[in-house]
Amino acid sequence: MRHGRLHWYSPEELGGTQRDIYAGVLAKYGARPPFPLTDPEGRLHGPFNAMLAAPGVGAALQALSAAVGSGTSLPPRTREIVILAVAAERDSAFEWSAHRRVAATVGLTDEEIAALGARATPSSLDAAERAAVEAARALLRDRDLDDARHAAVEAAFGEAGVVELITLTGYYDFLATLLRALRVPVPAEEPGGGPTRHG
Template identity: 45%
Template structure:
């Protein structure tokens, strides 16, 4: 299946689209090591970011949420990538899997841990990472049961549980958009 949206090259963007484009390409995602390309050879955005340009007001809000999750969260890098990759596995999101396996490897996830996450298997993880994985899986099923809430709020704190709910919702939204617009890695 081909992508349903054409790429939006930088020279063809409206003012609001260009502001969002600049926020994405000049923001924290573009700083430091690049584990996956944000843009195509023509400068257009890859992945979910191209679709963000359809509605810059909403796309900008999503971009802000994503940047907060990735760069201003209390979750550690490994724990964050475990959660993101579990969402990608549940929603069979090829782009998110490709992008975040690279980020996860840079955060220290081993090839065997990445393979386990691809299969939705959380048995390789212990401690807080196991709690993050369990919470993520329950959230993907629609709720966090009382026993899991208690364990997570004690181990991680309510703030991190809140951040996990935002992360799961955000990456599930991206997975839906990537499916609808037929975005491939």
């Protein structure tokens, strides 16, 4: 069975490093993931199947995914604001589908999520969140931060936070490219606004 352009790996097919990656993905999201993580047969959706296809790279990606998910000093709400901004800027339907759900669990309102999906900046964001989303959009557009945006992020999150925000933005930008190039499908989704393209 295919998952976009890749074989769709069932749990029974996995060996060695693949099993470790699979277990790590399930552990990251827990028993009640906020978005469809597997199909009924246990095959992973989204970029996680690609990690299984190339486990030498996939193990490193899975570790980076875990790090940007829980190993940074960025507040969870800020992290999800940045991820939704990337998903919207890159028209990444899977990222949008998954992370609008995650965003709701960390306090973003429906109105804030809809605004980010429209590439707008919600007026309800505080100064630190506004600095983060403006920096993420600059990184995606210009591959750079001007002095004012850098200073705003550093004032809000510190030196480590600047590095973490750049890494977070780059990781989800990379995932958007991976999802699109491999034609990764989006699990069945109820209406919710935001990007609708493949991946």
